[in-house]
Amino acid sequence: MKYSVKMRASKNIDDKDLHIGGAEKIIDESELLNVVNKLTLRGLNHSRGDADFINLKINKVFEEDIIKVKALKTRTIDVKDSNEGLSVARDLLTSMGISDAQKVIDLLVNTNNMRGAIILNILDFKRMESDKEKGVRVTNMDYDKNKDVEVKNHRREALCLATKTLNAKAIIGEVCISDDPNYVTGYVASKNEYIRITKLKEKGDYRGGRIFLFDPRLDTIENTINYLENQLVVVYE
Numbered sequence: 001m002k003y004s005v006k007m008r009a010s011k012n013i014d015d016k017d018l019h020i021g022g023a024e025k026i027i028d029e030s031e032l033l034n035v036v037n038k039l040t041l042r043g044l045n046h047s048r049g050d051a052d053f054i055n056l057k058i059n060k061v062f063e064e065d066i067i068k069v070k071a072l073k074t075r076t077i078d079v080k081d082s083n084e085g086l087s088v089a090r091d092l093l094t095s096m097g098i099s100d101a102q103k104v105i106d107l108l109v110n111t112n113n114m115r116g117a118i119i120l121n122i123l124d125f126k127r128m129e130s131d132k133e134k135g136v137r138v139t140n141m142d143y144d145k146n147k148d149v150e151v152k153n154h155r156r157e158a159l160c161l162a163t164k165t166l167n168a169k170a171i172i173g174e175v176c177i178s179d180d181p182n183y184v185t186g187y188v189a190s191k192n193e194y195i196r197i198t199k200l201k202e203k204g205d206y207r208g209g210r211i212f213l214f215d216p217r218l219d220t221i222e223n224t225i226n227y228l229e230n231q232l233v234v235v236y237e
């Protein structure tokens with residue numbers, strides 16, 4: 001028997017909920033208590049701050065409901081600073097057919113404190129999430145092996161999330177800046193690859209987030225959000 005475990009941690013600042021971090025696992029029953037323990041510790045000691053509130057959700061899952069997806073291939077572009085990084089990201093988005101890539105970058109650099117991602121319609125640049133404060137949180141995914149439970153491995157967890165996300169019919173791209181103030185590498189992903197860019201912000205900046213590029217000609221927004229939130233996906237490398 002397998003279980004899905006989701007952890008989400010937040011902090012209360014001036015009566016506002018500050019998003020700290022989260023994690024997703026799909027594991028065997030024998031690992032459950034161990035994983036719950038380790039994810040709780042991760043929520044308690046995060047570089048965005050120590051949590052006041054940790055939400056753990058455990059669901060039994062059925063093997064036959066899980067789809068297997070191969071991880072996107074990865075490459076890294078080295079840049080000297082975040083200005084150069086953002087301009088590389090903009091050019092990659094343009095090469096993916098985004099008509100006003102600067103608009104996407106401007107939206108992303110001003111994103112702050114969201115639990116989930118922004119979904120942007122690539123035809124009219126309108127946001128598609130019903131809750132604009134939370135965004136859409138991609139859940140129910142993990143690797144088949146070598147799962148990192150103890151400490152956050154930014155690159156591997158982001159690759160898992162991007163692989164699931166880009167496997168949605170109507171998501172044609174993603175751009176991400178980490179909201180971890182100590183982590184400045186971000187990425188642009190397409191259906192074919194996950195391109196890391198070594199600096200998309202300066203150290204110490206708490207801002208960050210994700211934008212998914214949605215092509216409404218390929219699927220409905222309802223199917224897309226349902227897939228991102230609920231479809232069980234295991235990623236193999």
Ligand code: PML
Nearest residue numbers: 154155158178179185196
């Ligand atoms: C996050 O903080 O969740 C985003 C991490 C981005 C990782 C980019 C990379 O190193 O490949």
Ligand code: MG
Nearest residue numbers: 020021022179
């Ligand atoms: Mg995070």
